[in-house]
Amino acid sequence: MRILVINPGSTSTKIAVYEDEKPILLHSITHSADELAVYDAITEQQDFRRNLVIKELHRANIPVKFDAVIGRGGLVKPIAGGVYEINEQMLNDTLHGCVMHNHACNLGCLIAHEIAITIPNCRAFIADPGVVDELSPLARISGSPLMPRICIWHALNQRAIARRYAREIGKRYEDLNLIICHLGGGISVAAHEHGKAIDTNNALDGEGPFSPERAGSLPAADLIRLCFSGKYTEKQLLKRIAGKAGLTAHLGTNNMKEIQERIKNGDKQAQLITDAMIYHTAKQIAAEGAVLCGNVDAILLTGGMAHSDYITNELRRRIGYLAPVYCFPGENEMEALALNALSVLKGTSKAQIYQ
Structure with missing residues (x-):
């Protein structure tokens, strides 16, 4: 074929x-x-x-x-x-x-x-x-009935990596509980329970950790005030959520190689913002551990930023207590x-x- x-x-x-x-x-x-x-x-x-x-x-x-x-x-x-x-x-x-x-x-x-x-x-x-969308009924509910939770995430790569990991250990994806974190221009973290992603963030539209190009979760009241400040158009503010947000907004670039070079050269702001991204990503991964009631077979890290030993080692340091952590760099x-x-x-x- x-x-x-x-x-x-x-x-x-x-x-x-x-x-x-x-x-x-x-x-x-x-x-x-x-x-x-x-x-x-x-x-x-x-x-x-x-x-x-x-x-x-x-x-x-x-x-x-x-x-x-x-x-x-x-x-x-x-x-x-x-x-x-x-x-x-x-x-x-x-x-x-x-x-x-x-x-x-x-x-x-x-x-x-x-x-x-x-x-x-x-x-x-x-x-x-x-x-x-395979979210559990509990995951769909937010604090406002006007805004139920939806998910936009790296489903294709996450599910491919889940199946690859399952093959490598001689098991079926449907028999495992996994937390998978895709580290790309956006960051999505999902709890996979027996072959279904029952909880994950909206990695495009403003939820979860910030990333090279996404703002992630923001203080809601401050965002509303900004919308009515008259300083920005709707299109400009949407770009501040996805596109010109995250590392791009803080550091002027989404290029991790460039940012890591700046860190090596002593750029303390680049170090601080990168560490903050890792911190919030680890926090999101730990939250998905609660979704699975601590019954986690493995945590899988994938996406372009999983090539970075610094990022994956820091994540492993923070969340390795939950389950064994394995890296599958890049996209499949x-x-x-x-x-x-x-x-x-x-x-x-x-x-x-x-x-």
Whole structure:
């Protein structure tokens, strides 16, 4: 089975071609700020990015003939985890109905569908998008009935890492209790109980620890006062929640290598803010230990910042008392998407219907 994988990010489009479990192409197409500046909305980039994907396939001498195209899922309705066949309802919700944010992940299903319909007998999927919602009833309740808790998190990578860890120890994901922390541009921490993420934060919209690009949880009354201060527009304030927040707001950059170099050179402010991010992340991990009543088989750290020994060692120092801590640096998203599509093509799992 030949599978095309498409994973759009804010400044890149990652693509991969798999023959069964074997990758025969892995490539990241970088988009400059000038290239993207001409588009008001991210969904307007669809044709531009699709054409670059096709161009890269031609450059690599790979025929545009696939059994499936799978894209990174977007911010549609809250859904259960798994693989979904792209349908008209999903396309409509991505373009018009449910897009809460101008986020690049919304391009995944649009481009996958557009390429797949040009290929005979080719199916189009998404898998484990960031809106996967398996929260327990208790987790949904906030202190205001006007604002029930929702989750937007790194579902695809977290579930892939959970399954990988389970395979490595000879167990099933569904038999384990895990706390998984994705350390990326946003930070999501989830309590996985027997194969379901029963509690996790809204890592995009302002909840949990702050991160390189996200504000995380903020003092509510101060935020309301700021909204009515007249100093900022709604668009500017939303950027202060996601985009120009966290390390970016404090230190002027989201580049951890640059920040760590500044720390080595004696920058005390960079040290303080980085340590504060680690502190609040550890606190969130410990909170998920309470969700699982202390019955935690392992804590898994993943995402780009898990490459940093300093960050992972400091987290381990603070939360190692809860359970053994294991690191899986980087993201496993391309392989996870390919294997999800392959499982449907081979009949070992069934694609769900988006409604």
